[in-house]
Amino acid sequence: MRAEIPDKLYFKIGEVSKLAGVAPHVLRYWESEFKEIRPKRANSKQRLYRREDVELILLIKQLLHEKGYTISGARKFLAGNNEKKVPAAESPTALGCLDKIKQELLQMKRLLEKKE
DSSP states (O other), rough: OOOOSSSSSOHHHHHHHHHSSSSSHHHHHHHHHHHHHHEEOTTTEEEOHHHHHHHHHHHHIIIIIOOOHHHHHHHHHHHHSSSSSOGGGHHHHHHHHHHHHHHHHHHHHHHHHHHH
């Protein structure tokens, strides 16, 4: 289940925390572990994440929580894929849609087999 990212220029840490489904302290830890995450700072020292940062955080969460990567493994994955993004077919949204389509097709197949 992937959260839709609102069309905004900057996101505060609380907003990113809710979108990613992780606590703010986890985001701060990931900042120290993944040099690609570099939020800007407002005059009030508030972290301001760009859309690219949020997308990267969602990818890191997917790697760590869903695919079982370690921090160093996810770091290596990102280093190897810094110029190319994860293919759309591997995104959680695409996988969920494909699974749903597969289930619906199997259900239709069973219904057609019963009629014959």
